[in-house]
Structures are given as structure tokens and as C-alpha cells.
Amino acid sequence: MRVNVDLDERAYDIVLGELNGLGAEVLALGVRRCVLVTNDVVSELHLETARASLVRAGLRVDTLVIPDGERLKNRDTWWSIVEGLLAVQVDRKTPVVSLGGGVTGDLVGFAAASVLRGLPFVQVPTTLLAMVDASVGGKTGFNTAGGKNLVGAFHQPRFVFAPLDTLSTLSDAEFRCGLGEVVKHAVIADPELLEWLVDERAAVLGRDRAALTHIVRRCCEIKAAVVVEDERESGVRAVLNCGHTIGHALERVLGYGALRHGEAVGIGLVGEAAIAVGRGEAEASLPSSIGAALSALGLPIAVAGVEAAAVAAATAMDKKRERGIVRVAYPVKIGEVRIAEVERAELRAAAATVTHPEEP
């Protein structure tokens, strides 16, 4: 199954398949070699299958393994990939294949963008979050002491190959985290998907193959449509930040790691729906409809031990702010997002609907 990202001369396919089908897809680029980059967690689980598939297709494969973790999504790890690519004497046609979650994909993509001013790049996402979000759209980069993803480049992959079989080894916590972004996609663009997630929650949480295929395909179609309209985020691509203004602020106030990113985004969606309700732009039931879907999937809809005022203050530090004004992409109904400036007091009132100052 394929979803096309129609970016003219940079157009590419997202292919849903099994990891042992990777080799044939890379071979179809018309190359004889590639460099496969993964991390030291995924290497234990899936490197051999990926490598064997590439070798079976007749490709020469060099392999690089980087350390795992968001904490190491930094200049040193990026540079180690750059040096590794140069050490195996890549030329400008050598594809660099990233096998892993969003952290690996962002780092490897930026290394591919940097070496020899740009090598062909292939994304093989192995987390749900990376399949439905991070691997599509060409954003690459790493974190600095100043914040997340502050250094990077747009570098579209030649194709994305989503091996659904690799999701069987993902922890429940990481899987749920991906579901937070799935709910986001549904809230942005697809009321039917939101209903389907609730109705089919048993199949979804059981990682039924047909359910996973439906989710990944639909989310990729939604993200692809947004990326095609606004590749470099000069406007409408900002709808993908829905839930992220309050979500990021919660992560910042609670300390990174206290809430997982997908959980924070889910709570952010509910909180930001309250902005629309407060403005009279949404029905009063919008936050609870989003909350019901999150709850059905085992995701939290509120968090304790945090003051709404602190969350509102933390939104001002969001990278997406322009000239100090907080612009928020908030849902006004399921399937429709508005991007508008939001006052601190409104953000505080919205944050209060999803936070409790006392610990439970």
C-alpha cells in the first residue's frame, strides 16, 4: 500500500509493508549500495532483518549504529553519523537509510542533508509516532542546550518505508505515545477517524495489522496533504502543531520525561479545544469529545501537580511564537483547526481545564 506525497520534483511515496520488503524498494532507486543507520536499541531487534533484505536485493550495505535516546539527539551524535558516512566513502548517489524512531530519523536525515551537500535519504520509521508523523515531511535536525530541533534542515526522503511488523516490539508506553499523535491527526482533519478509533479501540490497542494499516495510511494521507500545501511551514503546516502549545508547555513545566510527548499533546488538544469554547467558536462538548477518544485509547486527559498559570507562562517560550505573541493552532471542531493569537489569560483559563494544582 502506498501514499504519495506530491511535492513535484521532490515527490515521494510512503510505502506500508514488512521489513523484509525493504531491499526491493531501495534497489528500485537504481543504486548498488546504501548505508543503513540505526540505534543500539533497534539494532538488537530489527537490524538483521533489514540488512538481510538489502543484501538479498544485491545491495552492498555499510552499517552505522548510534546511541539511543532523545538526550543524545545532539550535535555529537549527528557529527558521528557525518563522520561515519564519510569514512565509508559515500558518493552523491549513495542512499542513507534511517532505521528507527523519530530521533534516529531526524538525526540521520540531517546528516544525509549535510554530507556532500545532500545524499538521498530513506526513512524506515519503527515507532508509531515516526510512522504517522516524524518520517513524513522532510524536517530533520537535532536539539541544542537552547531547545528542541533548533538546528536542522528540510530534506525530503526519497521514500518512506513503514514496516508495520516492527511495531510488535514497541513498548506499550511508546505505542500509546504514537496514538496521541494519531488522535491529533484525526482532530485536525478527520472526524470519521476519531470515531473509528473509539469503536475499534480493542483492535487498535491489540495492534491488529488491519487496524495499524488503517491508522498509518490515514495519518500519512493527512500529513502528506498538509505538507504538500505548505512544505516549509510558512502557513497552513502550523495546523500540525495543534495540541502542542499547551502540550509543550506542560512538558516544560513538569520537566521533560514526566509526561510522554504523545500524552502531553493529547492533554494539549483537550486544553486548546477549551480556548475555542471560551471564544464561542466551538460547541461546549468539543473538549469532552476529544477527551473521550483519548480515554478510550488509554491516554490521560488532565494532569495533576501543576498550576495553570505556570503552564500559560511556559507557552510564551514556545518556538512557534512570532514576535512574542503566542499563536495557537486550536481545534474549533473535529476536523477543523484555527490558527490565531491567544491572550495569556485565555491560555490560563484553558490550561485550568486540564490541570489540577494538587498531586492526586
Ligand SMILES: NC(=O)c1ccc[n+]([C@@H]2O[C@H](COP(=O)([O-])OP(=O)(O)OC[C@H]3O[C@@H](n4cnc5c(N)ncnc54)[C@H](O)[C@@H]3O)[C@@H](O)[C@H]2O)c1
Ligand atoms: N521531523 C518531524 O517532522 C518530527 C515530527 C514529530 C516528532 N519528531 C521528533 O521525533 C522524536 C520522537 O520520536 P519517537 O517517539 O519515535 O521517539 P524515539 O525515536 O526516541 O523512539 C522511542 C524509543 O523506542 C525505541 N524504538 C524504536 N523503534 C522500536 C521498535 N520497533 N521496537 C522497540 N523499540 C523501538 C527507540 O530506540 C527509543 O528508545 C522527537 O525527537 C521529535 O522531535 C520529528
